Amino acid sequence: QVQLQQWGAGLLKPSETLSLTCAVSGGSFSGYYWSWIRQSPGKGLEWIGEVKPGGTTRSNPSVESRVTISADTSKDQVSLSLTSVTAADTAVYYCARWSWAGPGDVWGKGTTVTVSS
């Protein structure tokens, strides 16, 4: 079945850039949207943005000016870049398969990112 493996730096200083990667295996990559979602400690879920390999990207207005989401079809990977991080960006970051039929039917295990000086 489809599996998502995530990785990236877990500890950042304020003003640095968050970079995460999500590798897709076991299923179609180009046929779906892929989203990044985050969850702050003890808080709810926030959709960050999505990418369709070879196509469009969309992002949440709350982070739009700082976020870049891209897809590499040669590696079946999706990447997230978030610039100028602050403590408010401390969260568990998830990648997930996204579609109108069932958004978030497959999720990565999550990557904990802490922003601290």
Place this chain on the structure above:
Amino acid sequence: QAVLTQASSLSASPGASASLTCTLRSDISVGTYMIYWYQQKPGSPPQFLLRYKSDFDKKQGSGVPSRFSGSKDATANAAILLISGLQSEDEADYYCMVWHDTAWVFGGGTKLTVL
């Protein structure tokens, strides 16, 4: 005012039914939205449960038991996740989600305790 509002917590007994409510902001109508529901257990990512717009436009997530179902209360401008025959394993956080304007928006989540 938040787009989606959920009660922070709910308790119910094993074997009973639980209705989790997701209320839409007053200026938007629940009838026009597809509502998505997720279950999240501690230390795990959310899991897609189902989507519901109407009795004619709904879909259960893969492997999700039929005792999880969706509905709407137009009078309350709310979506409802009904869990029947509660089991201890249903104890979790539940989130609703919609596509609104230009973003996917989650409710704040309801912590369901089964005791």
